[in-house]
Amino acid sequence: MSLYQEGILQAVPAHAVYLTLKLKNDSSAALLQQVLRELAAHADGNTLVIGIGASLAAALGQPIEGLVEFKDVADSRVRLPATPAALWCWLRQTERGALVMQLHQLLKMLAPAFEVQQQLDAFKYKEGRDLSGYEDGTENPHGDAAIAAAFVDEETPGLAGSSFVAVQQWTHRFERFDAMSTEQQDNAVGRRRSDNEELEDAPESAHVKRTAQEDFTPEAFMLRRSMPWAAQDQAGLMFVAFAHSFYPFEVQLRRMSGAEDGIVDALFQFTQPQTGSYFWCPPMKNGKPDLSLLDIV
Structure with a gap:
C-alpha cells in the first residue's frame, strides 16, 4: 500500500471543499484522540486528504518536527494574513452530490471536538486554469520528482511519507484585471495566456x-x-502547495512579497x-492516515 496520501499526487478533482476547523474550548486530549481516531478510520487519503495544525499537535502534547504556524x-x-487552524480537510469528488454527502458525514464526525473555521467550495476550471484564464501549476514536478518535492523521504524516521502543506485563499479583483490590456496581463503572469509560453522579455515583477x-x-520545488x-x-484561487518542508513556500513568498x-x-x-x-x-499506513506521531494508534 502507498506511503502517501494519494490525493496529493493526483490531478485536482472536478469538485472539492477546503475545510479548516478550530478546537472547541472544552475539547480534552482524550476527546481529540477519539475523534481523530475515527477520522483516520474514514480518511482514505484520496477522496479525503487531511492535515494537522500546530495547535492541534500542541493540544495533544505531541509537537511535530518542522510543523509551525x-x-x-x-x-x-x-x-x-495569518489564519492558523487546528485541522485541514480537502474533500475531493467527481460529482457534486457525492461531495455534499461526504461533507455532511465529515462534519457530523468532527462536531464533538471541532468547529468550522472556514468552508470553501472549489472546482476545476477547463483543463486546470485559474479564473484569470491562465494555466495553473505549469512548473509542477512529475513522477519521482513530484514525490521528492512533496513528501519527506523514507530515510527520515517518523516523518517518512508525510508532507507539509501551505494554504492561502486568494481573492481576485476582476475589475482590476479586466482593466489591464492583454499584454499587461501576460507580463504580470510572465506567460502568454493564448499558448502558455513563457515570455523571454517578461519584467522582473512577473510571477514566473x-x-x-x-x-x-x-x-x-513544491507540488x-x-x-x-x-x-x-x-x-479567486485557493493556493495549496505540498512540500517536504515549508522552506520552498516561504522563500518564494518572501520574494513575491518584495521582502x-x-x-x-x-x-x-x-x-x-485572505488567509494563510x-x-x-x-x-x-495500512490504507489509513498514520497518526502514531500524535500518539494515536
Missing part, C-alpha cells in the same frame, strides 16, 4: 520570475494543487491573499 513575512511590501523554483539556493473557488459575488529585493510580484495588482495557514499531512 504561518506568520507574516518580515519586510513584506504587501499584507499577508518571482517564483522560478530552480533560482533559489537550495532549489525550492501545487490549487483550485478556483467561488462564493456569492467573490471568487527580498523590493520588487513585488505583479499578481498583487489584481489578487490578494500551515499543516502537516500524515503518511498512510
